[in-house]
Structures are given as structure tokens and as C-alpha cells.
Amino acid sequence: DTGVSQNPRHKITKRGQNVTFRCDPISEHNRLYWYRQTLGQGPEFLTYFQNEAQLEKSRLLSDRFSAERPKGSFSTLEIQRTEQGDSAMYLCASSFPFGTSGMADTQYFGPGTRLTVL
């Protein structure tokens, strides 16, 4: 049983460097989400894909952040010119359409990538 996987699990970088994270969703899930979580806070929505289409992006997301899901399978999240404030856990989740009116999908989270910007 393979859940959502994320790589790398930890990333330490210097301020100003670019970083890229990868998320592999559960194979039959066509929806994929990226969240950011800082210590003591709940996950904060960043962006959401259905298949290869990026359907929503948080207004809080700086233009230094970009996400792709080129073939509707795995996704990458890139942060350019990292800043110390980008240090956080980056979580990926995937879901399959629930199909019932009024219900949101159940999202299955990966283990996250912990980014530390020095």
C-alpha cells in the first residue's frame, strides 16, 4: 500500500538559493495539493491541481513559488531565491473526487519536506 511520498524529507539551503521538492501522490488520485506548515500552526493552503491543471493558487503565495504537475502524476514545488521566512514543513496531499454533493475530498497527506533556510 503506497501512500503519498515526498522527496527530499529534509533540505537545508542558504538564503538566495533555489530549491525544488517533489511529491508523488497515491496513484489513482487526480487531485494534488501543496500546503506549508510552520511550528505550532495548522497547514496553510498553497495551491491545488486537478490532473495537470493548476486550479487554485493562494493569494499569499509569492511569485518566487511555482508548482507544476506536467503529466498529471507527480508534482514539483520550486522556491526561487529562498528567504529565511520560507523555512517550514512543505506538505503534499492527494485526493480522489468524492462525488457526493456538499462533501469535500478526503485528503491524504505525505510525510512532508522540512526546509531550513540559513
Added chain:
Amino acid sequence: GQQVMQIPQYQHVQEGEDFTTYCNSSTTLSNIQWYKQRPGGHPVFLIQLVKSGEVKKQKRLTFQFGEAKKNSSLHITATQTTDVGTYFCAGSTGGGNKLTFGTGTQLKVEL
């Protein structure tokens, strides 16, 4: 923008005591989900509530969605050490899948 607050922020209980966390949204929700995150772990889905006033139970856990669909609660009866973790509510609006997570309640259970 939409805000979801939870109280309390922290709760320490003795094993066997009950625990309740409350979730309040600034806007009316289409549905609410609850997640549990163990220390060092990732959020794990517990349940979803959709209907106004809905109550669902999972063994020792009771979940409730308010009549106005702006608040929710999670009650754990007779806590155990396995209940340790942070409990998050997460709501969506307009029938979408974008979740706004609450601030979380961290539960510690002492023997």
C-alpha cells in the same frame, strides 16, 4: 479572508479524563473535516461532517457540526496515551476542496 480558530491551544489531561476542542470559523462552511497530527508526523484524516447539527461518533471520539455551520467540536471520552497529538479542524466553502485549517489543539496525556 476566512479564518478558523481553535481553543484551547494546549490541553494537558490525566489518562482517563475527557477532552474537548472547539473550532470556530469566521464564515459559514460547506463541510468540516478533522485531522490528527502525531508529534513529528503528518495530518491524518479522521472524519468529515456536512449537515447542520450533525453528530458522528468513532469509538471514544464524538464530532459535532454546529447548527449555523460555523463551528464544530471534537470530544474524546476517557483519553488514552495513544490520543496524544494535535487535532486540527479544516473547513471548506462553496463546495470546493480548498481546506482552511484551524490553529490546532495540542493534547498531552499523562499517566
